[in-house]
Amino acid sequence: MEEKKKARSTEKKKGLPDLPNAQIGKVVLRYAPDPSKYPHIGHALNYMINELYREKYQGKAFLRFDDTNPQKVAREFYDAIRDGMKWVGCKWDEEIIASTKMELFYEKGRMLISNSDLYVCQCDQETIRKNREQMMECSCRVRSVEENLELFDRMIAGEFPVGSAVIRLKGDMRSKNAVMRDPVMFRLIDPQKTPHPIVGDKYWLWPTYDFESSILEKELGTTHVLRSAEFGTMRVELQSYLIKLLGGVPPVFHQYSRFRITGAITKGREIRELVEKGIVLGWDDIRLVTISGLKNRGIVPEVVKDLVLEIGITATNATIDWKKIETFNRRHLDASAPRLFTALDSVKVRVEESPVDQITLRYHPTNDSLGERTLSLTGDFFVSGHDVFSLSEGDVFRLKDLFNVRVVEIADVITLEYAGKELIPNTRKLQWVPVSQALSLEYTIPHSLINPDGSINENSLELRKGVIEDSITAFEVGSLFQLERIGFAKLNKRRDRVIYMHEIHK
RNA sequence: GCCCCGGUAGUGUAGUCCGGCCCAGCACUACGGGCUCUCGCCCCGUCGACCCGGGUUCAAAUCCCGGCCGGGGCACCA
Structure with missing residues (x-):
């Protein structure tokens, strides 16, 4: 068993x-x-x-x-x-x-007319609708093949005003399936008014999707x-x-x-509205689930495969939790993204008599192919304000991958003293950025475009500031990183000494 | 209004065709723990479901009937 x-x-x-x-x-x-x-x-x-x-x-x-x-x-x-x-x-x-196959559609149209499978219908749209509803055939149905063929060619030639005639399938007006009740196979569209982006104003008579x-x-x-x-x-x-x-x-x-995605807008029409109202920056906005938006966000394409394998091809309506997308993406990124040290809302600390003036750190704890970088240290560091907030004088913590420090004085500049190199179990570990190698960071955090109550969240981009180690300049714009203890992030651009990144997800 | 289709834990699914091996499997989430010089990854554990009501049967998530709920379609859109 x-x-x-x-x-x-x-x-x-x-x-x-x-x-x-x-x-x-x-x-x-x-x-x-x-x-x-x-x-x-x-x-x-x-x-x-x-x-x-x-x-x-x-x-x-x-x-x-x-x-x-x-x-x-x-x-x-x-x-x-x-x-x-x-x-x-x-x-x-x-x-x-398809638009380059118009002659094929016309040829097949003629063939089916010759076989009495299609006919020209000159009833107006409303009449057609009513007849289909009431399962009634109209008199156009009995027109001769010859006449149908002639009318068909004249429609192609643009001799009929738009709306005055359509080509219909001789289906079954008494079918339970309303779609089978002589559906329209070709309709007239004025090529002068709406030229086609590929074939221009050449054609008046266009096949419908089904045909x-x-x-x-x-x-x-x-x-x-x-x-x-x-x-x-x-x-x-x-x-x-x-x-x-x-x-x-x-x-x-x-x-x-x-399927739906929680916290996201998936209807094309609604996305268009967000774009047109300027609530998002464009169709490729990182808060959107357009393909270009996901790509911009820093979602890797493997996630799409993960999702398909997870959801399958069932007939039930699926709701995909955005968190699921993050989870899949995080796994991919965790294996491949270089780690970098960042300090948000940075605060300066000084380590007196720092015994280390240089350190080499790997970009990834296990992925050797990502290499390493060397940071030179002066004793002045930035750490995250959020971390410093809870510190008191006398506390001992560790500058991650470096050494332990003890808080000497909390003033404008926080003074620390070296407190040993050996790792002390259960010590807090803070990431740090050497002041001499710090670049300013503008860090954008995207939030859901939809509030819990369903309304549009007009403040879904949060901007935070901080510093990041200048090792990042070795990477191309568009690279994806893990900012340790902060989240996964994408490098968007660099201008002078300012780095622009956004959070992909935690 | 008329046609389809579907309803398994918070989420996504497996199982439903050919009833028993399903007191329902897996994954994510949540929660707890472990590992780790990250609040990430990884590992272990816990909670948690067959829409409802009848029927058939020794036996029903699985078959039948009714109901409820959800989705889609019924264009001179695709």
Whole structure:
């Protein structure tokens, strides 16, 4: 019994569950973002899910931009998405931009019209909506193939005003699934008013998502669609139906639930509001969970994988605690980040007759590859004000990794005296910065953007000052550190003798 | 309103298909302890859950029915 329990607990653990109908080497996946927003952690998770399955089955993956709504897509997002995917560590074999496949969509449109699967509908939007609700077919449905073909080409040519006609699928107006009730496959969009960032003002007639993605699913030979549940289960029937009409085999659809992050704003619209109101500094603000925000914050991409493996691809709504992200990140950073001494709200102390004038310290207690630095000492040090606060005259404490000191006098400058080199068990140990090697530190601490009551926290950036050892100048801007006894931090910039950093997390 | 889907400790999950090996496993958090020249990492321990009500059965987290709660969808968005 004991053994069985053990087997059960160790057997799982790593990796995502198997996909149905998946064979090594034959899986075809696609990342299908729509370039109308900056990618956030949710997209990162989606990318990673696909990436993990691509690896698991040694499959093929496409990056496919579903950019068939010129009213929404914008140039800047294509690169933001590519960058996000690269950061997360996703690989793709080929990139497809849907808007460059318009002739294919038209060709398939004509084919389906010829097969009487599509028809031109000239009812207005409201009528279409009502008819679908009441399961009623409209008279446009009986138009001849020839006439449909002619109208289709005239729509492509821009001869119809926007809104005056659409192309619909001859579905099933009596279906329980409302999506199957003759959905719109093409609609008119004025290219003069909203030119497309990739193809400009060339096209009037644009496929809808269901049509576009189904065509491309078939062309690409997609075997598995892994996406979040926001697409809805009703679309699966439609898209499968369309793919069959085109002579393809529908992929396996796997839709996992969306998730929330506690203390973070994940809705694109709300992030946009924060950016526009100037509450955050931009889409890459360190308080945001956009991919660029996380990257800026100092979250390492491995965390995305950790999260996916932890959450899996279940249908239940998951709430990710931001603390979880910190925990995962801390583990990665703990192994790789150099340690540095910092004193916040620094206070100067003087050690009289300091017997040591130089010391070499490792950047990491166990990671040899990070090397070491040598600090020269004059007897004058900075320590954190917070530490000094609780000191009384006569107290003995230790300057960490250096020697013990006894408090002689607490005045403007705190005077200490050397009190031995040997480590005394249970002594307090304070980190220190030699005055001769101290640079000013501007330390920003990000707090949650949301107050416990749900309102926006307008003061979510706390600024603290201190000093940091000048060893930091040996590192590049963007490097990640552990400031001992303070937290993990990222170097943002250096200006003259001032170092700018922010706290990634404790 | 109409369609789906889901509800296992504070959180995330395993188990549910094919009822017994589950008086429910793992991880994070919290708490306690150990290690450590960091308030970090690591190690050990403790608390803690099958939404509710019926039914089927020798036996139900697992099957059936009803309820409650949560999520998604029902666009000329993706």
